[in-house]
Amino acid sequence: MTWIQETTQPLQIKRWGPYQLEINQMIVNARLVMSHDDNPWEYDYAWCYRDIATAAVAAYAWNPDTDDEPPGWHKRSGRRLRVAPNRTADTQYRCDHGTYPDNTCPHIGCEGTP
Numbered sequence: 001m002t003w004i005q006e007t008t009q010p011l012q013i014k015r016w017g018p019y020q021l022e023i024n025q026m027i028v029n030a031r032l033v034m035s036h037d038d039n040p041w042e043y044d045y046a047w048c049y050r051d052i053a054t055a056a057v058a059a060y061a062w063n064p065d066t067d068d069e070p071p072g073w074h075k076r077s078g079r080r081l082r083v084a085p086n087r088t089a090d091t092q093y094r095c096d097h098g099t100y101p102d103n104t105c106p107h108i109g110c111e112g113t114p
Contacts, residue, residue, distance in 0.1 A: 029075075
């Protein structure tokens with residue numbers, strides 16, 4: 001787990017099981033975090049976005065039950081890769097830059113992990 005470093009109060013988005021999804025405004029970007037009820041001051045998973053609006057759209061579009069990660073992030077915070085509990089192995093394309101439904105990564109030279 002990683003300690004949450006925020007600059008304002010978090011924006012609570014939605015709940016998923018024992019997790020709270022919220023957005024923290026950081027100094028230069030916004031971070032969508034997934035915190036467990038047992039320890040809400042730390043997060044289990046986090047993804048950085050350019051701004052709060054982009055993070056909010058991604059959070060509402062994301063289904064944590066079937067999708068490993070939310071769409072469109074530009075940086076994963078932390079070392080743990082999340083695996084959705086009800087996903088099928090062939091439905092996700094993932095690389096260090098994100099999860100992309102069209103099985104490509106926009107970063108030049110990235111081969112990803114199909």
